[in-house]
Amino acid sequence: MSNTENVSLEEVRRVAELSNLELTAEEEPRMQHDLNAVLGYIRQLNELDTSSVPPMAQVSEVLGGQVEASAAALRDDVLRASLDRAPVMASAPDANDSFFKVPRVIER
Amino acid sequence: MQTDTLTIDAVRDAIASKKTTATELAEAHYKRIAAEDTLIHSYLSLSRERALKKAAEIDTLVAKGDPLPPLAGVPIGIKDVLTMQGAPATAGSKILEGYRPPYDATCVARLEAAGAVLLGKLNCDEFAMGSSNENSAYGPVRNPRATDHVPGGSSGGSAAAVAAGFAVATLGTDTGGSIRQPAAFCGVTGLLPTYGRISRYGLIAFASSLDRVGPLTRSVKDAALLLETLAGHDTMDATSSHQPAPKYTAELAKPASGLRVGVPEEYFGEGLDPEIRAAIEKTISQLEAAGCTVKKVSLPHTRYAVPTYYVIATAEASSNLARFDGVRYGHRAKEATTLSAMYRKSRDEGFGTEVKRRILLGTYVLSAGYYDAYYRKAQQVRMLLTRDFLNAFAEVDVLVAPMTPMPAFKLGEKVDDPLEMYLADIYTVAASLAGICGISVPCGETKAGLPIGVQLLGPHFGEPVLLRAALAVEQAQQAGK
Numbered sequence: 001m002s003n004t005e006n007v008s009l010e011e012v013r014r015v016a017e018l019s020n021l022e023l024t025a026e027e028e029p030r031m032q033h034d035l036n037a038v039l040g041y042i043r044q045l046n047e048l049d050t051s052s053v054p055p056m057a058q059v060s061e062v063l064g065g066q067v068e069a070s071a072a073a074l075r076d077d078v079l080r081a082s083l084d085r086a087p088v089m090a091s092a093p094d095a096n097d098s099f100f101k102v103p104r105v106i107e108r
Numbered sequence: 109m110q111t112d113t114l115t116i117d118a119v120r121d122a123i124a125s126k127k128t129t130a131t132e133l134a135e136a137h138y139k140r141i142a143a144e145d146t147l148i149h150s151y152l153s154l155s156r157e158r159a160l161k162k163a164a165e166i167d168t169l170v171a172k173g174d175p176l177p178p179l180a181g182v183p184i185g186i187k188d189v190l191t192m193q194g195a196p197a198t199a200g201s202k203i204l205e206g207y208r209p210p211y212d213a214t215c216v217a218r219l220e221a222a223g224a225v226l227l228g229k230l231n232c233d234e235f236a237m238g239s240s241n242e243n244s245a246y247g248p249v250r251n252p253r254a255t256d257h258v259p260g261g262s263s264g265g266s267a268a269a270v271a272a273g274f275a276v277a278t279l280g281t282d283t284g285g286s287i288r289q290p291a292a293f294c295g296v297t298g299l300l301p302t303y304g305r306i307s308r309y310g311l312i313a314f315a316s317s318l319d320r321v322g323p324l325t326r327s328v329k330d331a332a333l334l335l336e337t338l339a340g341h342d343t344m345d346a347t348s349s350h351q352p353a354p355k356y357t358a359e360l361a362k363p364a365s366g367l368r369v370g371v372p373e374e375y376f377g378e379g380l381d382p383e384i385r386a387a388i389e390k391t392i393s394q395l396e397a398a399g400c401t402v403k404k405v406s407l408p409h410t411r412y413a414v415p416t417y418y419v420i421a422t423a424e425a426s427s428n429l430a431r432f433d434g435v436r437y438g439h440r441a442k443e444a445t446t447l448s449a450m451y452r453k454s455r456d457e458g459f460g461t462e463v464k465r466r467i468l469l470g471t472y473v474l475s476a477g478y479y480d481a482y483y484r485k486a487q488q489v490r491m492l493l494t495r496d497f498l499n500a501f502a503e504v505d506v507l508v509a510p511m512t513p514m515p516a517f518k519l520g521e522k523v524d525d526p527l528e529m530y531l532a533d534i535y536t537v538a539a540s541l542a543g544i545c546g547i548s549v550p551c552g553e554t555k556a557g558l559p560i561g562v563q564l565l566g567p568h569f570g571e572p573v574l575l576r577a578a579l580a581v582e583q584a585q586q587a588g589k
Contacts, residue, residue, distance in 0.1 A: 055487030059543030087210035
């Protein structure tokens with residue numbers, strides 16, 4: 001990341017599309033301004049040489065033996081009850097007993 | 109009944125000795141909520157029927173002379189990012205308006221199984237994203253100690269309810285400071301347990317490598333009691349730890365003398381309010397007087413914690429919040445005639461500005477061409493920040509530092525500048541990234557009467573020692589009054 005690059009309006013629109021968000025005409029320039037302000041601040045991370053530092057995605061990576069590694073984290077493969085279907089389907093905006101209903105999927 | 113000073117022990121004693129009943133106590137809280145929460149706005153919904161049913165069960169136990177569970181009749185409020193079966197779960201967002209989840213969060217079920225009476229769901233920033241509770245789609249919470257000030261966030265309702273006498277204790281969640289900072293702003297105790305210590309099954313996810321559940325209480329002992337109830341592995345949450353949970357209240361009986369206390373110099377730099385600095389320095393000398401040895405330590409990467417946090421938290425949020433699509437639960441836009449338009453419109457109508465901002469930022473730092481530069485870089489700095497703590501804890505048992513750079517600010521003061529709001533998280537986010545435990549304990553107030561909190565930090569699964577040090581701070585405070 002260079003220390004000067006800026007997010008264009010076009011990039012804001014592209015990221016909104018990737019996020020399935022629809023921004024209004026007023027929101028677009030505001031989000032552009034905010035993203036540039038925050039990303040500019042984030043770029044101070046460039047001051048650090050991290051070439052020999054492994055990335056840390058999870059706390060368990062630094063705990064060594066304290067947290068069990070993958071195998072012990074797996075539960076036994078046995079049948080157990082899951083949620084009842086009826087209250088789950090009842091929470092949906094549009095559903096019948098078995099399926100969630102959505103608008104037309106294939107657009108022409 | 110005075111509800112604003114009750115502790116868990118006081119409730120148990122009053123119920124066991126028949127000075128009051130669990131039902132009377134629940135009603136006294138609801139009465140107070142009805143009278144005063146119209147101003148404070150800490151509750152989003154009340155679970156009166158479920159609470160009174162549980163209270164009646166406790167009263168029957170008392171009448172029969174049966175043994176009482178550890179939290180018998182204790183009125184507790186739940187942050188509205190945790191599920192209670194059949195009760196609204198909004199996460200402070202319009203996108204979940206009307207949703208009633210079909211199951212209890214594990215922490216909710218464990219509290220109730222221990223006898224707690226669950227009063228209702230507490231206001232918070234939308235999807236726990238915020239430091240002032242002003243991002244709630246249902247309106248902000250006011251700080252009970254100064255009602256034109258914010259209560260902090262995102263667990264603002266949880267902190268305010270304890271401070272105002274609307275619950276004896278509450279559950280909050282902390283992703284980047286959301287339990288500890290509002291606890292400091294409202295003058296209550298807030299515990300951030302080690303990552304994995306408490307199950308997150310039933311927590312609406314914000315950033316999964318950071319999110320934690322923890323209690324807000326009126327005393328260190330109450331925090332220890334709730335941790336004792338909540339800690340332990342849960343088969344429904346693969347990230348919950350198998351480490352056995354000690355009896356935390358028994359650990360409190362051990363003295364604080366001999367503990368090695370570290371003072372990280374980076375937490376006392378520019379921008380720290382002078383009244384807060386003075387209160388923290390006084391607390392450090394009180395710990396010394398209690399027999400602790402105090403030494404300076406360095407956490408050299410501290411200044412990089414906030415930028416690191418806002419890459420990792422937003423990246424994870426952009427992924428977690430993809431599930432809100434108008435299909436299985438929550439808001440669906442009415443007009444959309446195609447599936448993709450339905451997704452976009454539902455999310456546009458349902459999410460507030462701060463949530464959209466963070467989804468966009470998180471999507472940006474994960475997108476092709478920027479992943480290594482931002483996301484991977486932040487993960488590497490996260491490792492450096494964590495090593496800072498591991499190095500410090502090789503020399504000391506606990507760290508002591510300010511909780512916030514300034515006391516509670518006024519409503520509306522920072523809402524127009526997201527970056528300035530993020531910078532207020534300077535003392536909270538490093539511990540979140542490292543996964544260590546921490547606690548905010550009241551340690552005085554400003555001349556204007558605003559509460560000040562001191563932050564204590566302990567190593568991974570170091571809650572026993574952390575709580576002992578916190579108790580020493582609390583006792584010194586009470587002795588000084």
